[in-house]
Amino acid sequence: MATLASGQLAASVPARPRGAAVERWIDRNLRWLLPGPAVATMFLLMVFPLVYTAYLSLHEWYASSVLGPRFIGLQNYVQLFARDERFWPALVTTLVFTVGSVVLTVTLGLGIAHLLVRSFPGRGLARTLMLLPMIATPVAMALVWMTMMSPTIGVLNWLLSLVGLPPSAWVSSPKSVIAALLLVETWMWTPMTTLICLAGLAALPGEPFESARVDGASSWQVFWHVTLPLLRATLVVAALFRTIDALKVFDIVYVMTEGGPGFASETLNLYVFQTSFKYLNLGYASALIVVFFTVIAAASLLLIRVRRTAW
Amino acid sequence: MVATRLARRTGFWLLLGASLAFLLFPLVWMALGSFKTQVDFMAYPPKWRFSPTLANYAKVLGGSDFLRFALNSLIIAVGSTLLSLLVGTPAAYGIARFRQTRLGMLLLSARMAPGIAFLIPWFILFSKLRMIDTYPAVMLTHMVVVLPLVVWVLVGFFEEVPAELEEAGLIDGCTRLGVLRRIALPLARPGIVATAILGIISSWNNFIFSLVIAGNTTRTLPVAIFNFVSYDSLNWGGLTAASTVITLPVLVMAFFVQKHIVRGLTFGALKG
DSSP: OHHHHHHHHHHHSOOOOHHHHHHHHHHHTHHHHTTHHHHHHHIIIIIHHHHHHHHHTTEEOBTTSSSOOEEOTTHHHHIIIIIOTTHHHHHHHHHHHHHHHHHHHHHHHHHHHHHHTSOOTTHHHHHHHHHHHHHSOHHHHHHHHHHHTOTTTOHHHHHHHHTTOOOOOGGGSTTTHHHHHHHHHHHHHHHHHHHHHHHHHHTSOSHHHHHHHHTTOOHHHHIIIIIHHHTHHHHHHHHHHHHHHHHTOOHHHHHHTTTOSTTTTOOHHHHHHHHHHTSOBHHHHHHHHHHHHHHHHHHHHHHHHHHHHHO | OHHHHHHHHHHHHHHHHHHHHHHHHHHHHHHHHTTSOHHHHTOSSOOSSOOOOSHHHHHHHHSHHHHHHHHHHHHHHHHHHHHHHHHHHHHHHHHHHHTOHHHHHHHHHHHHSOTHHHHHHHHHHHHHTTOTTOHHHHHHHHHHHHHHHHHHHHHHHHHHSOHHHHHHHHHTTOOHHHHIIIIIHHHTHHHHHHHHHHHHHHHHHOOHHHHHHOOTTTOOHHHHHHHHHHHOTTOHHHHHHHHHHHHHHHHHHHHHHGGGGHHHHTTTTOOO
């Protein structure tokens, strides 16, 4: 009966025009047609360059020279790990900066989210204003911070003097440059960890808090023994995302110090950039990029793993 | 009891005030400074009361170059966002409807990758093609940031389109493509607008790609203001005025779509 019906239906429908066949073909293959252009674009813009960079890392090539790339095997990597006097300090600087950035932004973000999750008059406005540092143009903001950090007439030293602290040299001394950059980084990216923590806090179940209250726990105890453990997955996600972004830090460092004074604030990204576009040593820079990329990929893989289990 | 509650409430407002002061101070400092004369800006201790001047803005906006760079920034931001929406919208719909989580992961890995990792091949390629310092080249490189972001945010908006509506469309004889065009796209339109704004912001703010790929004719504002400081480092009034002009459009745009862009601002970290 069913076959008969469908047969009749097929017979009664007149032969479809060509356009309909195309449309049906599109519909059947929509699954890969839809993402096709985006995937192709990303392949062209990202995967191909990465492969080419890996290939170039086995060559010696200065963009300023008339000679083309010369194959030298793994020599760039040997140089990098064994003899490069800037690579290891840059790696250490990057790691120190990253740890500092993660600790500061996540702690502050959690604290501010804890304030903003309550209801109070003006909460919507406070939440909007709180976002501004991460939306403002980073280069412009880095320059504004530079004016604030002037060792002689900067407003930050004036603020320090108000609370009786000695002035700081901020980014102009190797001793304080990392701390100064961390201040700017923390300012810029605390909004992001705040957003993540706000979402985490909003999704928490209510019962554990009520029972803790009933048991007479103080608000500090509630925070420490109920909120924090429940928020663990959120905090891990926030920390990992911040890790990846902090490893890649470029704009504020390039604008404020260009890696200086000396090489005191040279991070990996800065070193790669200078090797590529200041010294035009493209072969060696490619090797640096491969190593840099591996560091970030390792962190990202960890992230995606944790991300899957945390969801 | 009343005293502790009062102390607590005061503590809350103090902490909130301190947090906001920290986050907003540089922006306030920038805005104030942009109205100061050179003498007022160089005063120590810093002046909080001064007679404001518009000279800094007049100088920044009066120079023909600034407006040219602003136009460059706008062209590149809008161009790379439109291109990203063009190829990204279908992809986002596919990911949302067919649950292509692997593609989602591809987007995440694109977000993780450092921009510098692509710059050398682009630099070589665009040099060979004589495309350094052309709009298409700068737009394409900006798409590396904008495209994954746009797709990621759009997936969220398409997921909000009720599947029942689309099923109804299919039953009524619509093709899948027709459903996308007639049902999903119109319903997701506010989301697409918010996404476009987010894309424009991220392109507008981009520094490193423009630094390498853009040149004299396509220079964008972040690179321009960076160069400005290199040769006029003590003109703080001009600097803060320029910073204000660069940052204000972005802040205003973000203000209007604030609720819709959390997913984009936290790219990858939040599901909703």
